[in-house]
Structure formats: structure tokens, C-alpha cells
Amino acid sequence: MDTPSNWPRWSIVLLLMALAGLAHFNRIAISVAGAEVFIGKGGISETRMGWVYTAFLFVYTLGMIPGGWLIDRIGPVRALTVLGLVMGTFAGLTGVPGLVALTPLQLWICLLVIRSIAGLGNTPLHPGAAHVVSDVMPPSRRATANGMVTAGALIGIAFCYPVFGLLIDRLTWPWAFFVSGAALFGFGVVWHLTVSRQVPSHAPAVQSASTDSTPRTPGIQAPVDWSLLYRRELWLISLSYTAFGYFQYLFFYWMDYYLKDVLHVDKVDARNDSFWITLAQGAGMVLGGLCTDTICRWIGVARGRRAIVMTGMGMGAVGALVAVSVQSELRVVLALAVSMGALGMCEGVFWTTATDIGRRNRGLVAAFMNAFGNAGGLVSPTLTPVLAQSSLGWPGAITVACAIVAAGGFVWCWITPQPDSADGASTGLLA
Numbered sequence: 001m002d003t004p005s006n007w008p009r010w011s012i013v014l015l016l017m018a019l020a021g022l023a024h025f026n027r028i029a030i031s032v033a034g035a036e037v038f039i040g041k042g043g044i045s046e047t048r049m050g051w052v053y054t055a056f057l058f059v060y061t062l063g064m065i066p067g068g069w070l071i072d073r074i075g076p077v078r079a080l081t082v083l084g085l086v087m088g089t090f091a092g093l094t095g096v097p098g099l100v101a102l103t104p105l106q107l108w109i110c111l112l113v114i115r116s117i118a119g120l121g122n123t124p125l126h127p128g129a130a131h132v133v134s135d136v137m138p139p140s141r142r143a144t145a146n147g148m149v150t151a152g153a154l155i156g157i158a159f160c161y162p163v164f165g166l167l168i169d170r171l172t173w174p175w176a177f178f179v180s181g182a183a184l185f186g187f188g189v190v191w192h193l194t195v196s197r198q199v200p201s202h203a204p205a206v207q208s209a210s211t212d213s214t215p216r217t218p219g220i221q222a223p224v225d226w227s228l229l230y231r232r233e234l235w236l237i238s239l240s241y242t243a244f245g246y247f248q249y250l251f252f253y254w255m256d257y258y259l260k261d262v263l264h265v266d267k268v269d270a271r272n273d274s275f276w277i278t279l280a281q282g283a284g285m286v287l288g289g290l291c292t293d294t295i296c297r298w299i300g301v302a303r304g305r306r307a308i309v310m311t312g313m314g315m316g317a318v319g320a321l322v323a324v325s326v327q328s329e330l331r332v333v334l335a336l337a338v339s340m341g342a343l344g345m346c347e348g349v350f351w352t353t354a355t356d357i358g359r360r361n362r363g364l365v366a367a368f369m370n371a372f373g374n375a376g377g378l379v380s381p382t383l384t385p386v387l388a389q390s391s392l393g394w395p396g397a398i399t400v401a402c403a404i405v406a407a408g409g410f411v412w413c414w415i416t417p418q419p420d421s422a423d424g425a426s427t428g429l430l431a
Contacts, residue, residue: 009136012195013145016129017152019080019191022184023125025156026091027056028252029164029180030115035257036165036267037173038111043104046257046385052111053253053381060119061374067123068367069224076131076363077196079124084188086121090114092181098174126150127366130351132195134362140293142355143305147289147348154282154344161256161274165267225361229368234357236415238372240309241350243408246376247316247401248343251277251336253381262394265329273333281340288312288345292352305349306412313409315342317402324395343405353417376404 031053038044044052071079097110133145167176228234255277259270288308296304319339323332350373351366358365380401387397 008198012132012136012198013148015191015195016132016149017155019084019187020125020129020149020153021156021159022187023083023087023122023156024153025160025164026087026118026180026184027122028157028160029091029177030056030094030111031253032161032164032256033168033173033176035260036168038107039257042107044108046389047382048108050253050382050385052108052115054378055112056115056119056122057249057374057378057381058119059116060122061371061378063120063123064127064367064371064374065364068127068364068370071124071128071131071363071367072224072361076124076128076135077192079363080128080132081188081192081196083121083124083128084184084191087118088181088183088185088188090118090121090181091184092178094118094181095174095177098172098177123367126153126351126370127363130355130366131363133351134355140297143292143296143348143352144286144289145348146351147285147287147292150347150351151282151285151344154278154285157252158275158278158282161271161278165271224364228358228361228365231357233415233417234354234365234368236411237350237353237357237417238369240313240408240411240415241369241373242376243404243411244313244343244346244350244376245373246380247313247320247405247408248340249377249380250384250398250401251340252377254384255336258394259332262388263329263332269329273329277333277336277340280337281344284312284341284344285347287341289348291345292349302416305353305417306415309346309349309412310409312342312345313405316340317406317409320398320402324398346409353415356417 034044034049034052038052039046039049067079094111094114096114097107102110129149130146133142133149137145164176164180167179171179256270256274259265259273260267265273292305292308295307298304299307316339319335319337319342323335323339326332326335350369354366354369355362384397384401387400388394390396392400
């Protein structure tokens with residue numbers, strides 16, 4: 001896989017990393033603006049700001065399965081182009097309310113509407129990226145590639161805290177949104193012009209001895225097999241990903257606020273802490289993908305993937321429990337970095353297993369799993385401040401999330417993933 005003839009495969013993975021990074025930069029930028037501008041001096045309460053985050057996730061989740069169907073119909077490359085153009089446009093439009101005189105209520109309503117539409121445009125991202133990975137990579141490298149793509153998303157989130165915060169300081173928050181949205185829109189154009197020449201609009205599906213072996217050719221759409229949505233493995237992995245999403249989104253949307261307003265960390269230090277914690281999760285995603293492909297060769301696919309997920313989600317829960325038990329800023333940051341890094345090890349397994357289940361309809365199946373993951377993420381940004389304002393406090397709210405993610409890892413005791421092709425087989429693309 002490291003020979004020059006395979007460089008086009010990895011170059012597409014690198015472009016997917018960049019696209020995921022820019023998309024998540026624009027997705028999480030609203031929480032940076034929320035912590036620094038909208039909550040407090042902007043006149044929007046914590047709970048109302050939580051609803052802005054949830055509005056994005058609500059529409060994103062509702063549109064996920066139709067988005068997965070669209071990916072399989074028009075091809076993942078075109079679907080990801082739509083993502084860049086639509087998400088980039090509405091990420092930029094988030095800054096428009098700041099150019100007119102608005103009351104806090106009017107500002108809140110505008111943010112709800114704009115971020116909701118941005119959520120709809122974001123639906124093709126991860127299912128489409130996982131689809132492309134299955135199109136261009138052999139099974140023995142897919143967990144690594146999927147881990148790299150999701151790591152790209154975390155790199156975008158990590159840089160969002162200091163970079164978007166700096167843009168707010170230098171340009172004001174409306175122009176910060178204009179600049180970040182324009183960058184995603186422009187990359188969407190670059191993605192289409194670059195990758196559409198290398199990957200067919202409808203890539204031929206990998207063949208399996210246990211499925212229909214009729215050859216498929218580019219440009220012919222595989223029929224939608226809705227029966228896939230009834231598979232036991234899909235429901236179990238989706239349930240586990242729900243717990244994963246609840247835990248992950250708590251930190252995506254509230255970590256910066258928790259550090260600054262709950263632990264009273266300096267604004268600049270909090271940005272840097274959030275950067276390193278999020279980057280640790282990205283590193284965990286790459287490491288987890290590499291470990292998954294290696295361990296699966298040693299002990300088999302089912303046991304290898306199960307071991308990675310149960311270890312990662314379990315360690316994620318333990319790390320967060322330690323973080324709410326220690327006092328110093330350094331210890332909190334180290335514990336959260338370990339927690340998020342361990343959690344990140346699981347991402348490549350989820351996406352690789354979902355596309356294995358989906359086969360020719362892998363866009364639909366990956367979207368189905370992601371809809372469940374975002375159902376957990378949908379609840380987390382709103383429920384977390386409610387729990388934190390109760391007698392539980394922030395430590396209690398985080399402890400609840402730890403229990404949920406640990407239970408999600410335990411679900412893998414009943415999941416038996418199987419690859420969709422013999423190990424080491426190639427899809428035939430980019431040959």
C-alpha cells in the first residue's frame with residue numbers, strides 16, 4: 001500500500017481528511033462563538049444556546065437517511081461536493097445577523113434557522129467519506145483510512161478553538177464566520193474538480209462470495225436493499241454509536257465553556273487546552289485505525305474490532321471520571337486528553353463495520369448508523385446544561401455521560417462483524 005502506484009488512493013484519503021476538517025471547523029465554530037460572544041454579552045442563555053447546537057443536530061439527524069440514499073444514488077463524490085457548497089454557504093451566512101442591529105431574541109432565532117439549514121447540508125459528510133474509502137481502499141486498510149478521515153475532522157475541531165477564536169478577536173465574529181464558510185465552499189469546488197476524475201460517480205461494488213456476484217459497472221445504480229435496515233448487527237452497532245455520540249458531543253459543544261466558565265481557566269489557556277484535548281482524540285483515531293487493521297490480522301475481524309471498541313469506550317469513561325475528580329488544570333486536561341484519545345480509537349471500527357454491512361448500499365447503512373449516533377449527540381448539548389444546573393452539577397452531568405458510553409461499549413459483546421470481501425482484495429478503482 002506504500003508503493004507509488006497506490007499514491008492516488010492515499011491522496012484521496014488526504015483530501016477527505018481536509019474536507020472533514022473544514023466541515024467540522026465550520027460546524028464547531030458556533031460553540032466557540034457561543035462561549036465567547038453569544039452567552040453572556042450576547043444576551044443568549046446557556047439553555048437557548050444549547051438549542052442552537054441541537055437545531056443543527058436535529059435537522060442533520062432527520063436528513064441522515066435520505067442523505068444516505070442520495071449518496072448511493074448520485075455517488076459519494078457529488079454528494080460531498082454538495083456538502084462543501086451548501087455547508088460553506090450557510091456557515092458564512094451565520095455571520096449575517098451580526099451586521100444588523102438585533103435583539104438577543106432575534107439573534108437567537110436567526111441562529112436557529114441558519115444553523116438548521118447548515119445541518120441539512122452537512123448530512124453527506126461521514127457516510128459519503130466512508131463510502132469513498134470503501135470504493136478506493138482494500139479491506140485490510142479501510143479501518144486505517146476511516147480513522148485518518150475522522151482524525152481530519154478532529155484536527156479541524158482542534159484548530160477551531162484557537163483559530164476561530166483568533167479570527168473573532170481580529171475580524172469580529174461575523175467576519176470570522178464569513179472567512180471560515182468561504183474556505184469550505186472553495187474546497188468543495190477543489191474536491192469536485194480533483195476527485196471526480198479519479199472515482200466514478202457510481203463506483204463498482206466489492207464482490208463477496210456470500211452475495212450477488214453479478215459484476216457492476218460504473219454509472220449503473222445498485223438497487224436499494226431496504227432489508228439491510230432490519231439486520232441485527234446494524235441495530236446493535238447503531239445503539240452503541242448512540243452512546244458514543246452522546247459522550248463525544250458533550251465535549252465538542254461544552255468543553256470550551258466548561259474550562260472557562262466552570263473551572264475558571266483563562267480564555268486563551270482554555271482555547272489551547274481544548275485544542276490539545278481534541279487533537280488527542282484525532283491521534284487516537286489514527287492509532288485506532290492502524291491497531292484495528294493489525295489486530296484483526298492476528299486474532300480475526302470480529303474479536304479484533306470488538307477488543308478495540310470495548311477498550312476505547314471503557315477507557316474513555318474512566319478518563320472522564322478521573323477528570324472530574326482532580327483539581328489542577330493540568331491534570332484535568334491530561335485526563336480529558338486520555339479519555340478523548342481512547343474514544344477516538346473506536347471511530348474507524350464503526351465506519352468500516354457499517355460499510356461492510358451495507359455493501360452496495362453502504363451510503364444508506366452508514367447514514368442509518370450515523371443517524372443513531374447523532375440522536376445521542378442531539379440530546380447531549382441540551383440535556384447536559386440541564387443536568388449541570390440540577391443538584392448533579394457539571395461533575396454529575398459528565399458522570400452520566402461516562403455511564404452511557406461504557407454501556408455502549410458493552411453492547412459489542414453481541415456484535416459479530418464480518419468483512420465484505422477477502423482480506424487484501426482490491427476494489428479495482430485507481431488501478
